[in-house]
Amino acid sequence: MLRQPIMKSGPDSVAVQQKPEPLLQLNLSNGEYNLIYSPGFLSSPWLTFMGKNGIVISLGVRIDHLLHLGHTIQSLPSFLAKVQKGMACKLTNKPAMADLKMIRAARDMMDCHFTGTVKAVYCELKLSNLLVMALAGISGQANADKMVLKPLDVEKIEATRRYLFDNMDHPPTLIRLARKMGINDYKLKKAYKQLYGTTLFEDFLHARMDKAKTLLQDTSQSIVGIAETVGYKNVSSFALAFKKYFGCPPGEYRIKPYI
């Protein structure tokens, strides 16, 4: 059994139909693709592409390849259920949009200068890569909740980060921080995660612990003093955080810092 994601990179729009009755109609414009299934797909003589100069790339996928992707693609379970029943269907109502990486992969295949078996190997590599990107793209677009960041936002977020790190000894709360920097606190949280892949305060914890570690190693400052420098009012909460982070309390760390 074969399912076909179809990707097109050409100027016209293309419809795929099965005759005598159209089982499935798919409209793809430039750069769009989708995953579709139709019973007896490859052997069917009634698969027609309508369009003038379009180039369509179709890739067959074995069903077991999709099975273990499980919940990573939102609409996949219902798609697979239909496939089991032998119904023609498509994965998403709105086709997904190929990114430049995918288009390049398709181009590389078409324009490849290798010949013979080398070409076959190269194309196979490219195809498996394209398939991963196509499926990842569909999953990402189905579950996307990224926000658009303007350069000014990015600047503000970076400034916020710097401000927090420079004022390590008396860290403000997230809301006070956001207000001070003139940015919405929700936006700050979300955009920070998007930019750096972690939360602001988790990052801040890393920085604090890093600083505490260096101070312990390189200076003879008291642990109370260090706790204050890295913004803990209470020594025992500092010791607790330190232990949780490095696995040993600060006093012990100072004696054997190689742990």
Next chain:
Amino acid sequence: MKSPIEIAGEKTGTIHLSPALRTMYGPQHIPGLRCLEARGAFGHLLFQEIQGDDFSVWHCSFYLNHDDKLTLTWSLPVLRLWMALKCSFYFTSDNTGENVLHERGFRFDYFLTPCQTIRLRGKQSYSCVAVHFSHDFAREMAQCIPGGELFLQNVEKGEQTSPFPYVAGMDMLGAVEDILYCTYTSEFRRQYLSTKTLELLFLALERSTRARLSDSGRLPELVVRRIYEAAQLITRHLARDYSLRDLGVLVGLSDYQLKRGFKTIYNLTAADYRHEIRMKKARLLLEETDRPIAGIASEVGYDHPFAFSSAFRKFFGCPPSIVRKGKRIRTN
């Protein structure tokens, strides 16, 4: 955890790597990777690893405050594909004389005890990528390429077919970037990385088995540095159309030296190099910002958006408007 790499500097002494706390988001940092780091008066070293099933990819960056020679000892016997990404590495390994790996140069190495000495200049940042393969993994791929097996056998015996490193093209560089900056997660990431690494290995082997270009003489170090300066000038002022002569005057090389230098290091002419950087920058701006296409065109040195559009299409295989449209769909 034992570090897989041991490093000793001739002047600095043994350098201990420790798991890095990701507090520094320097330009060398790649999000989401395991990293090992050493930082101190000597400078800063950062080793970042992506692990796959049959391979591991290391991105290594070096910044030293003073000139030094570092000896790196890896704890695994490995077949390794090594590519310089920033600056030239002057290195000696085993008992061969000093070799050089310029920016974008790559070579295969096989070590039983992988030990290598690299000579680095102070106040200069270096980075390279090293892909370690298991022996069988590479051999399977080599069987698909005519001459591939023979090449690998030679590598394992320690005989390189060419004394000069090979130069990576756009395809290989793209694959390296895709691997390092892969944004997929979970299952997709695993699959993507393994297909891309296979592709990189394939391209590298394929290129190595083909005849090497004749123009690969050794450049004096001063000339190499000036070529990098010229490359940097091009990158900083993308909108300017420097002629070879202008560049030559700015960095202190004759136009012949420049021409030959670019050809040797990048296997490109200076104009082609600029074109490549322009296109990459344009792509970045298209994908990462909301600036209008006409604005991007003039930023990378095109007076007319039309000319930009067709150049972009020729380079990447699809017009900039499609890239922009895709971005809009993905972010909304």
